[in-house]
Amino acid sequence: MQNEFNITDHFFLAAKNAPERLAIVKNEDRISFGELARQVKETAAYFRSKGLSKGDRVLVFVPMNLDLYRIVLALFYMGATAVFLDEWVSKKRMEECCKVAQCRGFVGIFKARILSWFSSELRKIPVKTGSSIQRMTNGDFGPAATLRTDTALITFTTGSTGIPKAAKRTHGFLDAQFKALIEKIEPTDGDVDMPVLPIVLLINLGLGSTSVIADFKASKPNTIEPEKIATLMKKEKVSRMVSSPFFLKKMAAYIADRKIDLPDLKKVFTGGAPVFQSEASLYKLAFPKTRVEIVYGSTEAEPISGILAEELIIASIKERGLCVGPVYHGTQTRIIRITEEAITCSSADDFSKFILPMGDIGEIAVSGDHVLREYFNNDEALRRNKIFFGNECWHRTGDSGYFDSSGRLFLTGRCSNLIYKDGQIISPFMQENLLMSISGVEMGTVLEIDSRVVAVVELHSGADMARVETRVNELCPEVSSVKFIAEMPRDPRHNSKIDYARLKVLIDSKGS
8 A cells, every 4th residue: 555654664674774783872781773673573562462552552651761762663663652751741741641642551661650550640541561671482463554644653742831732743744754854964874873852863763873872861951961971972983963952052061161072073953942143152162073053943843944053153143033044945934923813724825814024023834744734632732733724734833933035034932922012022032142142141031020121131150240230231222120040940851941931930929
């Protein structure tokens, strides 16, 4: 059947072509592509023996290690759906996700299985098993006959309020994302990658690239040990790194300070949070001979665009937005009118009525084969975030931005965070760019408090508070006062973006 396809086809082809090549390295644990392929089939047979089958949704709560990818690939192979939760999720968030996903199986580490005894939602899941390898002697049942439209993976967006948005990734969608990211990564034979983002390691397994997992807990980002990671990169001759801006910034600061040379490192990609000029300058200082690219995208659409660090550095800080470069050729992108309402269109002509002229700030909407079309069990999210007409699906990113005359995309922040004052649009996002350029500022933003624009700033250790406040007033005339905060609340996934909801609660609790 022409529509038959399983995303593990890429992995098994890579394993067939280079069975002895290392697939994953984590501390002292190493596994080749050939051995991993055998274990994947064995694990699929084990899951079948436990009563799991094609179409079942299986909650996977395993940290980023060899077991995680063996388990996920086995579920894909047998046609089940892997429901993936980040290790930083709280018990409450896990239970909310369980209500949405309605899983039949649960695979978890020992601590997660203990948690299942105390969770009413986890107790409802009928089939539970551990994450360690189980040897099977009854052979391989063969792959399930999956279609491109069958769901392979469900992941959740980082939103902390309302019903969790479960991104429904089909085998066909993962294939389209795989092909899009291959064009961006431009892999070469023998690449050794350090993927800090879990989904990227899945891409590497399809590419035939070796993945070296850093000893880094995303749930405890401030415990990062750059010295150990830099030593590991040298030892394993890492040639490519894909990470969050937080991870990259910590590594770059350490490497630049100690003038460490990483001669094997050819490419670095980062994304998941804004990267401003000051950070891009740090990246190039640390990795002067390395191609460093900042990729803009989202859970629902990755990639959307990209820009090299050196191009971002020379972009004017006085621009109305942050340049994220030209749009990826496989993505259609439009700037549409900002509205909190759902958008319903019956045709392209209807949709064109929402599209703004070049240079106007609006919401960024994207379409393409690698743009997510569905959420699982969340009609409200689908209604609010998608625009359908004909065979087209447009995803509303929730980000505001505009195109310049040369077709480059600029971000101006989240639509919901824009401040409308005296007939003007004030973008906290762009104020952040200005604030980050001030010596002594670790992170900063602006909020509207009692109709006043207030800057909130986190300082570097030992920074001169009075000097910073003076500079804030010089660069940001819209700001009426400056508040200093010990630590800016950040997003739980990448620890890179400001958590505006938590920040507003924190500031309100202290009084305006």
